[in-house]
Amino acid sequence: MVILLGSMGYVGQLFGQYFDRKGVAWTGISGRSFDLGAKDAILQTLKDSKATAVVNCAGYTGKPNVDACELDKGNCLDGNAVLPSAIREICGDLGIPWGHVSSGCIFALERPGGGGWREDDAPNFSFRHPPCSFYSGTKALGEEVLGYREVETSGADWPSWQHESEAEGYVWRLRIPFDQNDSPRNYLSKVQRYENLLQARNSLSQLEDFIAACWACFEKQVPFGIYNVTNPGSVTTSEVVDLIVKHGANNKDYKFFDNEEEFMAKAAKTPRSNCVLDTSKLEGVGINMRPVHEALDWSLQNWRPEA
DSSP states (O other): EEEEEETTSHHHHHHHHHHHHHOOOEEEOOGGGGOOOOOHHHHHHHHTTTTSEEEEOOOOSSSSSSGGGGGOOHHIHHHHHHHHHHHHHHHHHHHHOEEEEEEETOBBBBTTTOOBTTTSSSSSSSSSSSSOOHHHHHHHHHHHHHSSSSEEOOOSSSSSSEEOOSEEEEEEEOSSOOOOOTTTTHHHHHHHOOOOOOOOOEEEHHHHHHHHHHHHHHHTOOOSEEESSSSSSSEEEEHHHHHHHTTOOOOOOOOOOOOHHHHHHHHHSSOOOBBOOHHHHHHTTTOOOOOOHHHHHHHHHHHBBOO
């Protein structure tokens, strides 16, 4: 029996659909009904349900985008940092393995010297390494409070994460989710609806691939810890636009900001994370996702406009 926290959210609903297709028994709990002050009641709920695993999709992203987090910092902090810590404590008390949907938005750009950021790299778009959005800061803090790694905080310009502790769960880093279904939360939908776009290079996560890879961690019993769960490779905004036009999903005249400074001046209240993540750790445990361009092609070939 899997307990799915945040089952009514964008990613949580798709996890539920995946479990239904796989024949996995599960019970959903809405993130809004998960009272941070009711640990004893939550612990009893997991006991009564005889839960064998917990998947946490609950969190605070802000609507319509992360700018909203700047206006609701209390709930953002609770949802992205306090909540994961509470869940880990409860699962630890009961000896239940669990997985937590985190975010790759705790990094900016690429590693010094090139290549994607690895799981043993320190977040460089966080409260420890500003500037960052409040959302990204809380997601980085959420990983830190889980205690799956120790962090070196002095003596270097680029503090590095130290050895992973003995963890009883997974941290899955999602990055700019998309799939074939038109939705306000879908990156492909956002690209089509924004008036102007920012040119940037990013790693992305195709949602069906992401969820299958997350669940494979349990099925294959891979080592606990943090995993970048993104489709291998990276893509620029203009490449995504070219694919949208190629597949006829939307043929509008796409316009771009001249630079990030113009984007910040005209369209954003807080800095955005644009980054590339390394996926070799996930591949090293035998879990493979489609290359990002292949996943984008498939999603746009099967595009389902919102009714």
